[in-house]
Amino acid sequence: MRTYSDEQLITAYLDGNEEAIALVIHRHLRPLYRFVYGYLKNSDDAEDITQEACVRMWKNIKKFDAQKSFKAWLFAIAKNAALDFLKKKKTIPFSKYEAADGYQPLLNGANFAEPSPDEFYTRAYTDVYLLTSLQKLSRKARRLLFLRYNKGYKFRDIATLLGQPIHTVKSRHRRTIIALKKMLSTNP
Numbered sequence: 001m002r003t004y005s006d007e008q009l010i011t012a013y014l015d016g017n018e019e020a021i022a023l024v025i026h027r028h029l030r031p032l033y034r035f036v037y038g039y040l041k042n043s044d045d046a047e048d049i050t051q052e053a054c055v056r057m058w059k060n061i062k063k064f065d066a067q068k069s070f071k072a073w074l075f076a077i078a079k080n081a082a083l084d085f086l087k088k089k090k091t092i093p094f095s096k097y098e099a100a101d102g103y104q105p106l107l108n109g110a111n112f113a114e115p116s117p118d119e120f121y122t123r124a125y126t127d128v129y130l131l132t133s134l135q136k137l138s139r140k141a142r143r144l145l146f147l148r149y150n151k152g153y154k155f156r157d158i159a160t161l162l163g164q165p166i167h168t169v170k171s172r173h174r175r176t177i178i179a180l181k182k183m184l185s186t187n188p
Contacts, residue, residue, distance in 0.1 A: 001023055032078050136183060
């Protein structure tokens with residue numbers, strides 16, 4: 001059975017051969033882990049999500065289209081599991097940074113003074129104008145900026161996520177920034 005293709009093993013599993021699914025999982029486990037680790041950059045999380053991807057694959061194996069590549073299907077499941085994990089990842093509360101004596105280095109020394117009415121108006125106007133300008137950009141351009149600046153993804157990660165070459169992502173980013181600067185420079 002070790003010489004069977006993935007699709008043949010899936011068919012054997014669906015026909016009742018329990019060993020077939022174990023062979024498929026064993027065959028793809030390491031590459032799948034490396035793939036997920038590329039998204040998460042944490043070995044413990046990557047192990048968990050790799051296991052989650054295998055469980056999702058097993059639960060949905062009857063939906064697999066044998067006319068398509070099993071490996072591509074499995075890696076799409078892993079990608080979705082990794083992205084789901086990243087979406088659900090919780091932020092760390094300030095209390096986690098508190099020392100035993102109660103000192104909070106992130107909060108101590110921070111200036112929480114209220115802005116003046118003029119500063120508040122200027123900030124609000126700038127925010128509204130920026131949001132209006134962003135809405136004029138294409139959906140793809142807004143998504144690129146969101147991933148880069150709101151999520152903090154690197155260009156390499158964005159390229160992987162969007163399934164595009166890194167150079168394409170970088171040049172789209174550059175064109176988007178130039179277009180945004182041009183819109184903002186015409187501020188009335």
